[in-house]
Amino acid sequence: MKLTGYQQNFILHFGEMGSRWGINRTVGQLYALLFISEDPVNADQMAEGLSMSRSNVSMGLKELQSWQLVKLQHIPGDRKDYFKAPDDIWLIFQTLAEQRRQREIDPTITMLRGALLEPVPVSAPDDPDRYARQRMGDMLELIEMLTGWFAEVQQLDRSTLEKLMRLGGGVRRVLDVSHKFRRDGVVEADKTGEG
Amino acid sequence: MKLTGYQQNFILHFGEMGSRWGINRTVGQLYALLFISEDPVNADQMAEGLSMSRSNVSMGLKELQSWQLVKLQHIPGDRKDYFKAPDDIWLIFQTLAEQRRQREIDPTITMLRGALLEPVPVSAPDDPDRYARQRMGDMLELIEMLTGWFAEVQQLDRSTLEKLMRLGGGVRRVLDVSHKFRRDGVVEADKTGEG
DNA sequence: CTGAATTTTCAGGAAAAAATGAAAATACTA
DNA sequence: TAGTATTTTCATTTTTTCCTGAAAATTCAG
Numbered sequence: 001m002k003l004t005g006y007q008q009n010f011i012l013h014f015g016e017m018g019s020r021w022g023i024n025r026t027v028g029q030l031y032a033l034l035f036i037s038e039d040p041v042n043a044d045q046m047a048e049g050l051s052m053s054r055s056n057v058s059m060g061l062k063e064l065q066s067w068q069l070v071k072l073q074h075i076p077g078d079r080k081d082y083f084k085a086p087d088d089i090w091l092i093f094q095t096l097a098e099q100r101r102q103r104e105i106d107p108t109i110t111m112l113r114g115a116l117l118e119p120v121p122v123s124a125p126d127d128p129d130r131y132a133r134q135r136m137g138d139m140l141e142l143i144e145m146l147t148g149w150f151a152e153v154q155q156l157d158r159s160t161l162e163k164l165m166r167l168g169g170g171v172r173r174v175l176d177v178s179h180k181f182r183r184d185g186v187v188e189a190d191k192t193g194e195g
Numbered sequence: 196m197k198l199t200g201y202q203q204n205f206i207l208h209f210g211e212m213g214s215r216w217g218i219n220r221t222v223g224q225l226y227a228l229l230f231i232s233e234d235p236v237n238a239d240q241m242a243e244g245l246s247m248s249r250s251n252v253s254m255g256l257k258e259l260q261s262w263q264l265v266k267l268q269h270i271p272g273d274r275k276d277y278f279k280a281p282d283d284i285w286l287i288f289q290t291l292a293e294q295r296r297q298r299e300i301d302p303t304i305t306m307l308r309g310a311l312l313e314p315v316p317v318s319a320p321d322d323p324d325r326y327a328r329q330r331m332g333d334m335l336e337l338i339e340m341l342t343g344w345f346a347e348v349q350q351l352d353r354s355t356l357e358k359l360m361r362l363g364g365g366v367r368r369v370l371d372v373s374h375k376f377r378r379d380g381v382v383e384a385d386k387t388g389e390g
Numbered sequence: 391c392t393g394a395a396t397t398t399t400c401a402g403g404a405a406a407a408a409a410t411g412a413a414a415a416t417a418c419t420a
Numbered sequence: 421t422a423g424t425a426t427t428t429t430c431a432t433t434t435t436t437t438c439c440t441g442a443a444a445a446t447t448c449a450g
Binding site: 004006007009010013017019020021022035036037038089090093103104107108111115118128129131132133135136138139142145146148149152153155156160162163164165166167168169170171172174175 | 199201202204205208212214215216217230231232233284285288298299302303306310313323324326327328330331333334337340341343344347348350351355357358359360361362363364365366367369370
């Protein structure tokens with residue numbers, strides 16, 4: 001597994017960014033390598049190409065598999081496991097976003113719901129947790145709105161999604177007009193009229 | 196600075212999640228404390244309430260200020276610095292998203308642009324970097340589409356934004372109809388018609 | 391200016407995370 | 421099923437990150 005300087009540059013960058021992305025250098029480098037490799041790669045090749053121990057590759061691959069970011073393949077006549085990143089970069093992005101939601105947001109939603117479910121002792125006017133409760137409620141509301149939106153948008157087909165993206169801020173104009181066509185009251189007419 | 200069990204629960208959670216969010220425990224706890232505190236808090240109070248050293252608080256606050264997530268205030272007759280999280284939780288979210296973009300995505304955009312600018316040696320059919328170039332181009336295209344979209348949507352006023360969120364996947368229906376009103380060719384008519 | 395109050399810096403120790411090599415486990419072939 | 425190829429596990433070492441206390445720097449009242 002020989003890597004060109006061009007490829008190494010990309011791989012090193014992903015390794016360094018790893019810490020900011022909540023993954024370690026190894027995992028970042030492994031994924032970068034898979035991402036730019038047209039053919040599937042086996043663990044020995046990765047260890048050699050990235051100059052790291054075989055066991056480190058094994059742990060890194062395990063991590064990547066738990067993120068569902070790699071596909072396992074087999075090559076006829078070869079007993080080794082070969083790995084590949086999905087061809088579809090949109091799919092990679094969606095998987096990444098979905099996994100980060102599960103790891104970074106869901107636990108907080110659970111905590112907030114639990115805390116807000118606790119009954120207020122006597123709802124005394126001097127409740128020391130009054131403000132905390134309110135803030136936690138605000139936070140939960142925002143997170144639920146955002147994650148709910150994301151979940152729905154994730155269902156959209158590729159072309160609709162790209163259309164929405166390219167529309168950008170122009171979505172405001174479309175939204176302004178949309179109340180004329182609403183069917184089920186989801187859309188509220190906007191009377192602020194700054195357009 | 197006395198904290199109730201209710202408040203401590205929230206603060207501890209943020210501390211533990213910190214590592215997943217790319218901040219350390221201290222910073223997570225500090226922000227959680229500020230977030231649920233109605234009145235501004237000074238550094239000594241934080242150190243006491245969170246049982247950590249005064250110097251640790253100082254470093255944590257420096258970090259939070261670099262994220263522009265705290266507001267500095269002064270209380271008449273008191274020389275200490277007091278800190279507060281913004282009241283507006285939408286603003287907090289936007290700041291967070293903006294800062295993460297700068298730290299986690301912008302460096303990669305820069306790297307990709309630089310790499311893709313490099314001229315292909317002789318465009319030989321056996322260019323070993325052919326596939327890597329293509330993949331990096333695909334990645335840059337997706338990232339630019341997403342960040343560009345995000346930048347535009349960030350400009351929208353609060354009520355339009357909430358409207359878009361609550362619309363969720365229903366945006367497809369609105370998009371379908373929008374081509375009737377397009378002004379500048381950004382919107383492509385969709386003939387797949389699965390509605 | 392002086393000195394007290396307050397905040398910041400930073401070297402060094404503590405804790406956490408990552409990486410390694412050896413051994414164990416697993417999977418497969420003959 | 422014996423033997424080999426391959427992968428995984430895990431105790432240990434290495435590296436990185438975090439936290440602290442002491443000292444330095446800054447701010448401000450008198």
